[in-house]
Amino acid sequence: MNTSKQLSRRHLLQILSGAPMLPLGALSGLAQASDQVPASAGKLRSVSFGSMPAPSLANPAEMTTMQVGSTLKATFADGHVREFALSYQPFFVSGDKVSDGQGGQVLSGGYFDIHNQPIIDKTVPGQERQFFSDGPDGTSLLSVPKAKVSGVKGHPVFAVVQFEYTSRAQDGVTPMYGRLPSPIAVLTLDQHPTTGHLRLVKYHNVDTSKAHGLWITCGASLSPWGTHLSSEEYEPNAFVAAGDAQFKAFSHNLYGDETRANPYHYGHLPEVTVHPDGTGSIKKHFCLGRISHELVQVMPDNRTVFMGDDATNSGYFVFIADKEKDLSSGTLYVAQVGEGFSIEPGTPAAPLKWIKLGSATSQEIEQLAHRLKAIDIFELKNSDPQDDRFTRIVANGKVEWLKLKPGMEKAAAFLETHRYAALVGASMGFSKMEGTTVNIKDKVAYSALQNCIASMVVGHPAHVPAHGISIPKALNAGAVMALNLKGGLRDTQGGAIRSEWMPADTRALIAGKDIASDALGNTADPEMIANPDNLKFSEKMRTLFIGEDSNQHVNNFLWAYNVDTHVLSRVLSVPSGGESTGLHAVDELNGWTYIMSNFQHAGDWLPIHNHVKATLDPLINANFKNKSGAAVGYLTSVPIQVKLS
Numbered sequence: 001m002n003t004s005k006q007l008s009r010r011h012l013l014q015i016l017s018g019a020p021m022l023p024l025g026a027l028s029g030l031a032q033a034s035d036q037v038p039a040s041a042g043k044l045r046s047v048s049f050g051s052m053p054a055p056s057l058a059n060p061a062e063m064t065t066m067q068v069g070s071t072l073k074a075t076f077a078d079g080h081v082r083e084f085a086l087s088y089q090p091f092f093v094s095g096d097k098v099s100d101g102q103g104g105q106v107l108s109g110g111y112f113d114i115h116n117q118p119i120i121d122k123t124v125p126g127q128e129r130q131f132f133s134d135g136p137d138g139t140s141l142l143s144v145p146k147a148k149v150s151g152v153k154g155h156p157v158f159a160v161v162q163f164e165y166t167s168r169a170q171d172g173v174t175p176m177y178g179r180l181p182s183p184i185a186v187l188t189l190d191q192h193p194t195t196g197h198l199r200l201v202k203y204h205n206v207d208t209s210k211a212h213g214l215w216i217t218c219g220a221s222l223s224p225w226g227t228h229l230s231s232e233e234y235e236p237n238a239f240v241a242a243g244d245a246q247f248k249a250f251s252h253n254l255y256g257d258e259t260r261a262n263p264y265h266y267g268h269l270p271e272v273t274v275h276p277d278g279t280g281s282i283k284k285h286f287c288l289g290r291i292s293h294e295l296v297q298v299m300p301d302n303r304t305v306f307m308g309d310d311a312t313n314s315g316y317f318v319f320i321a322d323k324e325k326d327l328s329s330g331t332l333y334v335a336q337v338g339e340g341f342s343i344e345p346g347t348p349a350a351p352l353k354w355i356k357l358g359s360a361t362s363q364e365i366e367q368l369a370h371r372l373k374a375i376d377i378f379e380l381k382n383s384d385p386q387d388d389r390f391t392r393i394v395a396n397g398k399v400e401w402l403k404l405k406p407g408m409e410k411a412a413a414f415l416e417t418h419r420y421a422a423l424v425g426a427s428m429g430f431s432k433m434e435g436t437t438v439n440i441k442d443k444v445a446y447s448a449l450q451n452c453i454a455s456m457v458v459g460h461p462a463h464v465p466a467h468g469i470s471i472p473k474a475l476n477a478g479a480v481m482a483l484n485l486k487g488g489l490r491d492t493q494g495g496a497i498r499s500e501w502m503p504a505d506t507r508a509l510i511a512g513k514d515i516a517s518d519a520l521g522n523t524a525d526p527e528m529i530a531n532p533d534n535l536k537f538s539e540k541m542r543t544l545f546i547g548e549d550s551n552q553h554v555n556n557f558l559w560a561y562n563v564d565t566h567v568l569s570r571v572l573s574v575p576s577g578g579e580s581t582g583l584h585a586v587d588e589l590n591g592w593t594y595i596m597s598n599f600q601h602a603g604d605w606l607p608i609h610n611h612v613k614a615t616l617d618p619l620i621n622a623n624f625k626n627k628s629g630a631a632v633g634y635l636t637s638v639p640i641q642v643k644l645s
Helices: 003-018 027-033 245-255 362-371 409-415 417-423 613-623
Strands: 044-050 071-076 081-093 097-099 105-107 136-142 155-163 184-191 198-205 269-274 280-285 293-298 304-309 317-323 326-337 350-361 378-381 391-395 398-404 433-439 444-449 479-486 505-511 532-538 543-548 557-562 568-573 579-589 592-600 631-639
Touching: 044 557, 044 568, 081 198, 081 568, 097 198, 136 592, 136 631, 155 269, 184 269, 184 280, 280 362, 304 444, 326 362, 326 417, 350 362, 350 409, 350 417, 362 409, 391 417, 398 417, 409 417, 433 543, 444 532, 479 532, 532 579, 543 579, 557 579
Parallel strands: 136 579, 293 433, 433 532
Antiparallel strands: 044 071, 071 081, 081 631, 097 105, 136 155, 155 184, 184 198, 269 280, 293 304, 304 317, 304 433, 317 326, 326 350, 350 505, 378 398, 391 398, 433 444, 444 479, 479 505, 532 543, 543 557, 557 568, 579 592, 592 631
16 A cells, blocks of 8 residues: 555545544545645535425335435535435444443333333233333433543444324224323443444433423433433323323323323423433423423523423423523513514514513422322313303413412412413414524524414414414414524513524414325425424534424425425435424534434325325334334445546
């Protein structure tokens, strides 16, 4: 091997590893094949994605796997271009036995009770087994200083993965949604220093007992200080929880007692800290509002938290922590939407005003949660009491009449947040608000509206004109909103808001399109987004990634939207009937860029699947444990060209 060839290879490695690039499984081989590499390539100028076609019945196998036919193109300062074909690399399919890092194995996605004992599925006599999830969701990829885990040969990195639910018991009939306490795991990954490849070394189930167990953990985000910010969506209705079959089953599976669980312990923000040995610990913050936390986004100030609220009758919520990197105390705000709200891209933004709901510590709200019941906070009527001491609101898609009990303002603000926000005049008219993320350079936040229906539509019984959220007709396919972030704002009482990253207005960035059912069954244009859910923004790629939770696309997709060129590219397709979850765009981790992506509930058939179900169902069953398993993994790439050109 001559010296000049060696230097060329080294230079190529430097160029590629320093760029925001996906891990390159064939990087070493690529370097060995390159005799001439221009030294003038310089810094990366831009990244773009080449869109893949939507899978079809022409190849049923493509509709029943994580299908990736997209490309990534990197353009360097001198015009040289490097192009890669993308592919998917799973760590496991839930229900697989994986290493516990101690010479044994553990069931991936397995469920545990408050005593960390396996919860057993007994629905098929003689085939008892531990419950495991078909719903992996929020995922964070991170590093920890001074990490050291046995079995790691390269760089130790970690992924925190949470499991939202399992759809059904192994008998295929017994529903299990929301009836099991959600598990969270820390994955120790061995990152190859040359290729960026990630290999699973250890799976650690996080003990959630000190957080009262977890309720329906959906999307997640990585805090700027390196912790995993989880979620608990669809907070249990405390007025009816005692008699609710779902909540009673959750309590039974968690505690062995269907009356033990307290609804006010759920609907909060859990935070997971990963330790250098690949274990993790969790604490639940009770002061960010008890709402349908989908996922949150902490702004660069390490204090301002913009929150998704995946609820019927949801709103824009912001929490501002008292101290940086500490979510245990702060102030909660909710928005009023001003005139001009629209979901039509290109229309002017509608202004936002912010109502201060209150300030609190997590400890004091948890103490209130321990001792209060819903009837201690509000008097609630389901029909008009003909008493002007009651206020008419719409919550959970239903009309209610509320009267606040004396001295219960703080309890209402932090334990009955949705109802209290509506009571004080917030715009609680969004039909289903999902993920959030931030574009730091442009100082813009993004928020996903999975659909724009019902309470958002003028003339609908659930619509409240005073909310300011009024559209002329429903858009089932949903939209992504963009919110300009500013400082110097004041709340509706004139108080200064201590943040330079507050949403000041909201406008539509990109929207889906409803259609009549096409030949495959799609009821939303398959060349556009439908029912956006997970959102993550990559600063270096200038790309907004959008994961779908759609009942309108026969296959759900992960999209890449370039905010400079406005080009929308389909990056991957998840198995039919499944949802794109676990999205996390990592700009740089030891010189490598990753896009984390999972899916859940493959083969969850809806009427739109009537044209494909008979063909695809056997394949889904064969691929994913009769619909009981789902993949956790990441996007990787292989070079298309041998040389820079």
